Amino acid sequence: xxxxxxGPESLTxxxxxxxxxxxxxxxxxxxxxxxxxxxxxxxxxxxxxxxxLRSPHPYARIRGIDISAALTLPGVRCVLTADDVPGSKMxxxxxxxxxxxxxxxxxxxxxxxALIAADHPExxxxxxxxxxxxxxxxxxxxxxxxxxxxxxxxRLHSGGNVVRHQPVVVGDADAAVAEVVVSGEYTVGMQDQAxxxxxxxxxxxxxxxGVDLYVASQWLHxxxxxxxxxxxxxxxxxxxxxxGVGGAFGGREDLSVQIxxxxxxxxxxxxxxxxxxxQESFFGHVHRHPAxxxxxxxxxxxxxxxxxKAEIILDGGAYASTTPAVVGNAASLGxxxxxxxxxxxxxxxxxxxNPPCGAMRGFGAVQTCFAYESQMDKLAAAVGIxxxxxxxxxxxxxxxRLATGQVLDSPxxxxxxxxxxxxxxxxxxxxxxxxxxxxxxxxxxTTHGEGVRRGIGFGVGIKNICFSEGxxxxxxxxxxxxxxxxxxxALxxxxxxxVGQGLVTLQAQIARTELGVxxxxxxxxxxxVGSAGSSxxxxxxxxxxxxxxxxxxxxxxVIAGRLGVAPVDLRLTGGKAVSAAGGVLGAxxxxxxxxxxxxxxxxxxxxxxxxxxxxxxxxSHTQLALCxxxxxxxxxxxxxxxxxVDLSAVQDVGKILNRLSLEGQIQGGTAQGLGLAVMxxxxxSEGKVRNPSFTDYLxxxxxxxxxxxxxxxxxxxxxAPYGLRGAGEPPTLSSTPAIVAAIRDATGRALPxxxxxxxxxxxx
Amino acid sequence: xRLKLSVNGEDVAADDVWPGESLLYMxxxxxxxxxxxxxxxxxxxxxxxVYLDDTAVCSCLVAAPQAxxxxxxxxxxxxxxxxDEELSAIQAAFVEAGAVQCGFCTPGLLVSATDLLRRNPQPxxxxxxxxxxxxxxxxxxxxxxxxxxxxxxxxRNP
Numbered sequence: 012x013x014x015x016x017x018g019p020e021s022l023t024x025x026x027x028x029x030x031x032x033x034x035x036x037x038x039x040x041x042x043x044x045x046x047x048x049x050x051x052x053x054x055x056x057x058x059x060x061x062x063x064l065r066s067p068h069p070y071a072r073i074r075g076i077d078i079s080a081a082l083t084l085p086g087v088r089c090v091l092t093a094d095d096v097p098g099s100k101m102x103x104x105x106x107x108x109x110x111x112x113x114x115x116x117x118x119x120x121x122x123x124x125a126l127i128a129a130d131h132p133e134x135x136x137x138x139x140x141x142x143x144x145x146x147x148x149x150x151x152x153x154x155x156x157x158x159x160x161x162x163x164x165x166r167l168h169s170g171g172n173v174v175r176h177q178p179v180v181v182g183d184a185d186a187a188v189a190e191v192v193v194s195g196e197y198t199v200g201m202q203d204q205a206x207x208x209x210x211x212x213x214x215x216x217x218x219x220x221g222v223d224l225y226v227a228s229q230w231l232h233x234x235x236x237x238x239x240x241x242x243x244x245x246x247x248x249x250x251x252x253x254x255g256v257g258g259a260f261g262g263r264e265d266l267s268v269q270i271x272x273x274x275x276x277x278x279x280x281x282x283x284x285x286x287x288x289x290q291e292s293f294f295g296h297v298h299r300h301p302a303x304x305x306x307x308x309x310x311x312x313x314x315x316x317x318x319x320k321a322e323i324i325l326d327g328g329a330y331a332s333t334t335p336a337v338v339g340n341a342a343s344l345g346x347x348x349x350x351x352x353x354x355x356x357x358x359x360x361x362x363x364x365n366p367p368c369g370a371m372r373g374f375g376a377v378q379t380c381f382a383y384e385s386q387m388d389k390l391a392a393a394v395g396i397x398x399x400x401x402x403x404x405x406x407x408x409x410x411x412r413l414a415t416g417q418v419l420d421s422p423x424x425x426x427x428x429x430x431x432x433x434x435x436x437x438x439x440x441x442x443x444x445x446x447x448x449x450x451x452x453x454x455x456x457t458t459h460g461e462g463v464r465r466g467i468g469f470g471v472g473i474k475n476i477c478f479s480e481g482x483x484x485x486x487x488x489x490x491x492x493x494x495x496x497x498x499x500x501a502l503x504x505x506x507x508x509x510v511g512q513g514l515v516t517l518q519a520q521i522a523r524t525e526l527g528v529x530x531x532x533x534x535x536x537x538x539x540v541g542s543a544g545s546s547x548x549x550x551x552x553x554x555x556x557x558x559x560x561x562x563x564x565x566x567x568x569v570i571a572g573r574l575g576v577a578p579v580d581l582r583l584t585g586g587k588a589v590s591a592a593g594g595v596l597g598a599x600x601x602x603x604x605x606x607x608x609x610x611x612x613x614x615x616x617x618x619x620x621x622x623x624x625x626x627x628x629x630x631s632h633t634q635l636a637l638c639x640x641x642x643x644x645x646x647x648x649x650x651x652x653x654x655x656v657d658l659s660a661v662q663d664v665g666k667i668l669n670r671l672s673l674e675g676q677i678q679g680g681t682a683q684g685l686g687l688a689v690m691x692x693x694x695x696s697e698g699k700v701r702n703p704s705f706t707d708y709l710x711x712x713x714x715x716x717x718x719x720x721x722x723x724x725x726x727x728x729x730x731a732p733y734g735l736r737g738a739g740e741p742p743t744l745s746s747t748p749a750i751v752a753a754i755r756d757a758t759g760r761a762l763p764x765x766x767x768x769x770x771x772x773x774x775x
Numbered sequence: 776x777r778l779k780l781s782v783n784g785e786d787v788a789a790d791d792v793w794p795g796e797s798l799l800y801m802x803x804x805x806x807x808x809x810x811x812x813x814x815x816x817x818x819x820x821x822x823x824x825v826y827l828d829d830t831a832v833c834s835c836l837v838a839a840p841q842a843x844x845x846x847x848x849x850x851x852x853x854x855x856x857x858x859d860e861e862l863s864a865i866q867a868a869f870v871e872a873g874a875v876q877c878g879f880c881t882p883g884l885l886v887s888a889t890d891l892l893r894r895n896p897q898p899x900x901x902x903x904x905x906x907x908x909x910x911x912x913x914x915x916x917x918x919x920x921x922x923x924x925x926x927x928x929x930x931r932n933p
Contacts, residue, residue, distance in 0.1 A: 035871065036875060039870040039878075042875050042878030042881050043866040043870055043875060043878075044810070044850070044851065045808075045810020045811070045849065045851045046810070047878055049812070049879065051813055052809040054804070133793060206877070206879075207812070207879040207880055208879040209814065255878075257812070257878075258877040258879060258913045258914055288813075289815045289816060448904070510877060511876035511877025511878065513876070674918075675873050675876055678918045679876065679913075679915050679916045682916035682917070704815070704817055705815040705819035705820055705911065710911060710913060712908045712909075713903075713904045713907045713912075713917040713920065713921070714905065714908045716916055716918070718918070719918055
């Protein structure tokens with residue numbers, strides 16, 4: 012097999028650093044030297060460049076496609092359309108509703124229509140401009156509420172425009188009597204993952220008629236299961252190898268270049284590299300669902316919630332992607348981490364001709380968190396208690412029931428978290444002349460402090476960890492323990508995707524702890540080993556960590572057998588086999604000799620149940636995680652500019668496996684929540700994206716991020732490996748409502764929409 | 776066209792360069808220096824930052840022919856002059872402080888931070904923030920990048 016230059020490589024480290032330590036990342040050295048091979052760095056002699064022609068229209072019928080002019084351009088090797096898709100013309104993450112290349116109709120701006128392979132990427136772009144697509148432009152359906160309720164709206168898919176409707180019903184919310192009622196309509200704009208590494212991959216045709224695909228994915232096997240049928244190849248002839256990922260955040264859960272690059276490679280017989288540029292990337296992956304949410308909370312005079320009614324509408328755009336699961340999260344977690352005796356939620360996910368939406372960090376729990384937390388602040392004001400107190404009075408604890416009826420059967424220390432958050436010192440009030448760079452507007456010199464008001468706000472969020480609703484969620488690990496160069500070495504092979512979060516570090520830590528070795532090799536993730544599931548839902552520490560641990564324990568069992576001791580009586584530490592009583596049974600090198608031990612194990616979490624389609628009831632989640640934030644902002648109330656001055660967080664993670672990585676997750680997740688609060692939105696009008704660039708789609712810079720303080724709690728979950736609780740997503744939920752609450756506190760504005768823009772602060 | 780320039784102290788030449796290519800493309804695709812990264816190719820993210828002579832620039836905004844006859848220093852050259860396998864103080868600090876997650880922003884940040892410490896060996900936090908405001912990072916929330924620059928500033932050999 013031909014392999015690419017600058018391709019994935021094994022990472023080997025010999026050092027101490029087991030579970031609970033913060034060893035240096037095994038890939039960090041390569042990354043700081045510019046030597047780490049990202050998928051956009053893949054290169055091969057004789058390779059071609061793939062280009063995608065995309066629809067300029069959000070909704071149109073295709074009357075014909077003429078590729079003849081494009082084919083005559085020197086340097087163009089092929090032009091492919093839907094007719095050239097070898098196998099299934101359709102694919103999809105959940106429903107197979109998405110064409111590999113558009114056939115008779117395009118349903119969103121940016122939908123792939125044709126593919127070009129050329130000698131130079133610029134030649135490919137010019138060829139794309141020469142493909143003549145005859146469109147009959149149609150009026151797009153862009154209003155998600157019309158998609159639900161208006162029978163005269165176009166039916167975008169044969170099953171209608173509703174992807175999923177999920178009610179949640181507890182008690183009788185209509186009959187419940189409340190002394191205090193607060194209500195509101197809240198809107199969340201379309202957020203983008205804005206990972207920095209563009210979608211890219213290299214497909215290499217193989218001698219057996221198959222293809223080797225090097226790509227940056229979040230879940231190689233789910234890619235494989237979608238790619239192979241479209242290529243009309245058995246899964247054994249489509250081999251995927253993970254290449255370096257420049258961030259993901261949900262945006263790589265759906266396919267981008269995968270099928271297209273393979274088609275071009277198989278057609279031309281040459282390696283084909285595809286790499287989106289930033290503008291194309293905005294059209295090349297799904298986004299966070301924009302949402303409209305109408306909430307009504309009834310409570311008693313003390314602020315204890317009596318009922319919640321909510322209507323949640325999530326715009327899934329043109330194709331389903333992961334919308335069904337996003338709706339499930341929005342519905343099951345729609346009241347937040349609060350005890351509520353009567354609930355009536357209707358959550359909808361719909362098709363429109365807007366950009367397709369799917370997975371982004373927080374996955375359906377982010378949108379509702381903004382709404383229910385805004386409601387909690389209204390409730391606090393209505394009954395005259397503090398934001399922290401109203402949350403404490405309604406907080407869940409271990410033993411509480413969620414709206415789905417599921418009992419929280421592991422620690423849920425929300426009240427304590429709020430109390431600890433309140434105890435974190437506030438930043439000092441500004442005095443005297445201030446550095447411009449600390450003020451809203453910064454070096455733009457828009458204020459010297461006049462018109463600047465300070466505000467404080469709180470936010471609380473709850474997120475499910477791992478896959479939910481009865482999904483068969485598992486991960487696979489292969490461990491090989493052998494003597495190399497006179498030293499015991501553990502090789503860890505999984506398909507678990509390192510997206511930056513530190514999974515490669517953690518896998519090595521677990522192998523060291525369980526096998527008592529220092530030297531660990533992490534081989535590149537690929538489809539030669541079983542599925543690891545997706546690097547999403549904050550699940551890889553739990554699932555692939557759990558699989559590595561389980562496989563290591565089995566390796567230990569083999570060693571115990573060789574030594575003739577019971578597995579429970581054996582520990583491996585410092586390269587030695589040690590009995591429970593502490594006696595050395597032998598050096599690992601001697602026990603292993605020339606005989607390697609190799610084990611492959613699958614690991615599953617406790618099974619979950621589907622939600623009842625009418626009541627929403629069911630133990631749909633296996634683990635839930637909490638994070639709380641307090642934000643302090645300075646707002647220039649004359650210009651509407653916001654400076655977030657301070658962010659503090661308290662999170663319960665069950666067990667800290669690697670503090671350095673964990674802090675990075677909390678800080679990074681918080682930053683994405685800040686982005687949603689005050690700047691990030693894909694602006695869509697009539698189905699067209701208006702700001703597909705980093706010039707116009709703003710993400711937080713180092714100037715936008717305040718210092719962060721955090722407190723990390725460790726209340727173990729007895730069901731999880733090491734007692735851990737998934738940690739990557741919860742901070743993304745709670746920072747947004749905390750920041751908006753702080754802006755409301757500073758301005759007195761209602762601010763029912765994120766991101767908050769200057770005109771929302773200073774407008775009428 | 777054929778272009779000659781110096782990259783990380785080495786004289787190199789690229790053939791068949793299309794005049795519309797960026798310095799970034801030429802470095803990555805023609806000269807074998809993929810360290811500088813292609814995140815936005817619009818001068819907004821800083822991932823492609825390199826030295827052109829003695830100035831830190833976004834290499835995506837420099838036309839390849841503009842670099843003819845000049846000195847380019849990329850992330851691959853930051854540890855130049857040090858013994859093999861040794862990292863520069865800033866590179867080492869990024870590793871130790873946890874400033875690297877996905878790492879796609881890292882090459883640009885390292886060049887920008889190197890440039891900052893060359894101009895200002897003991898920057899205040901607000902000076903660090905101002906100097907690095909042109910480098911986007913999506914993973915870290917920047918806190919550990921600040922930690923890394925603070926750490927590097929306490930050491931010699933930026």
